[in-house]
Amino acid sequence: MSRGQIAMGEKGVTLQSTLPEGEKEFVLLRELVSHLRGNRTQLREEWARRITQTQLLTAMSQEEIFAEATSVYDNYVEALETGTLEALQAYARNLSERIIPRGVETHEVVGIVLLLRDVLARSLFSKYRSDFALLNRILDAYEPAANRIANTVAVGFVQERERIIREQQEAIRGLSTPVLQVRERLLILPIIGAIDPQRARQLTEQLLGAIRTNRAKVVVIDITGVVAIDTNVANHLVQTVEASRLLGARVIVTGLSPKIAQTLVTIGVDLSKMNTVGDLQGGIEEAERLLSYKVAPGDAPEELT
Amino acid sequence: MSATVANRTERNLSLATPAAPVRRGDADEGRECVVPIEADTDIVKARKQGRAMGAELGFEAGDLAMIATAISELARNIVLYAGRGEIVVRVLHHQGRQGILLIGRDEGPGIADLSLAMRDGYSTSGGLGLGLPGVRRLMDEFHIESTPGKGTSVTLWKWKR
Amino acid sequence: MEVPILKQGPYLIASIQSALADADLVQFRDALVEKVGRFRSRGVIVDVTVLDVMDSFATRTLRDLSQMIRLRGAETVIVGIQPEVAFAMVQLGLRLEGVGTALDLEEGLAFLNRMTRIGD
DSSP states (O other), rough: OOOOOOOOEEEEEETTTTTHHHHHHHHHHHHHHHHHHHHHHHHHHHHHHHHHHHHTTTOHHHHHHHHHHHHHHHHHHHHHHHHOOOOHHHHHHHHHHHHHHGGGOHHHHHHHHHHHHHHHHHHHHHHHHHHHHHHHHHHHHHHHHHHHHHHHHHHHHHHHHHHHHHHHHHHHHHHHOOEEEEETTEEEEEESSOOOOHHHHEEEEEEEEHHHHHSSHHHHHEEEEEEEEOOOHHHHHHHHHHHHHHHTTTEEEOOOOOHHHHHHTTTTEEEETTTEEHHHHHHHHHHHHHHSSSOTTTTTSSSOO | OHHHHHHHHHHHOOOSSSSOOOOOSSSSEEEEEHHHHHHHEEEHHHHHHHHHHHHHHHHHHHHHHHHHHHHHHHHHHHHIIISSSEEEEEEEEEEEEEEEEEEEESSSSSOHHHHHHTTTGGOOOOOOOOHHHHHHSSSSEEEEETTTTTEEEEEEEEEOH | OOOEEEEEEEEEEOOOOSSSOHHHHHHHHHHHHHHHHHHHEEEEEETTTOOOOOOHHHHHHHHHHHHHHHHOOOOEEEEEEOOHHHHHHHHHHOOOOEEEEESSSHHHHHHHHHHHHHTT
């Protein structure tokens, strides 16, 4: 036998000790993959059985579990064979997208992948039990690879989950910030509760869109329901006022508590330049006054800066 | 035979190595476009390119306006202070998120006092100076490197929501 | 790339048709100011509906334009700034100080009508 050749015996593979390490590992993995493919049916069934036994994926039916198990198994073995994770990553994300709406949770996904890892490991023990040294070498090749795969699938699932949660949060924010058209050319934006930068930005975008759609000339932003704002959000309020002006709308801010007024002053907002009125009712009256002005001596080139 | 084995060995071994911590530079990178900036007409070109790539990615109108505006300011700084340089627009895919990367770089005089240039004089800016704090506000992430006498490089990221 | 400037009674209406490079913007500014002088216009509407970006240069040019036109006794109003453009502008810290703004052409005309009655 010349160097670099491999002898196949009954036990499977014996390796020439003159082969470089990397090549040995490659040969082992190839042997491993062929074992996993050859025993696909029974290993897959064993896995599906253990999933049910451990009471994972209870949201899915037996048939569904078996169908997904088949895909996962095949992708798993392919990842072992090709040494690349891209296909597996794509599959993991795709799978996650399908099962998350079914209520499958992270611990279940991690659980089933680890079960597969165990089922396959057990089958390796069983096959190579008569050759402890070879078994060790096979496991040396198998374990890191199997762990990377488990990691990839779990992380893919979690990322997909996070993406869906972000989308839902955006949708919720969209629902909870209504801009009301009260009278013609007059919009009211009541802000209630805590505002984070994300929400503040969404508020502004919605308001600006509404100004254009409704051709509003005056906007009353009521912040009575806001307890406190930080510098970021205060800046955002100022930006909203300025951006509204660029669309030709005047902004009246109502419901300014002394605490919030203080915050605004602290960050350098000139409150004398911002049109503020004590309460919402007063704000609406002021708005109507502005709207009914035909000639406005005070309407010189806009001073609201 | 041995060449093929070597290739496959390497790929198999990559499965065996533990996951490296992901740095920003490791984001899977996709399409990239480089727009040379030499005159003010190139500013519009760079904007259009950035907007087009952002639109392909599916960014909303608001984000597209911010991306295009950021590019405009970066490109303008290049024209004003360095005379020439380039704008790089690159599509990013990172941990399931999509985003856009913008780089404005030149071999100009550089910025002597970076902290001064980055000071946020929001209430007094009005579009003066380099407008870097403003550009930073437009995007999600910001990074700047500048060496007086050698050049400047500004990198910006915006991720799809 | 020339911006069409139309005369409508005492006003001039300039509609920007596409993104303008810096040199074009300056040329437009000067052309507009010249026409204001020539026709002794009372007001100017600049329609920027088409612009998808208003950066620091564009903002500064429009401010300059407004000041130069005021020196000739006329008022300027910018109309058609898109919501997302307005948002990006304020993020960047750009302000159109001392320049009138309105939603669209119709509002712009109403604005000028209000402004120019002051002198009467």
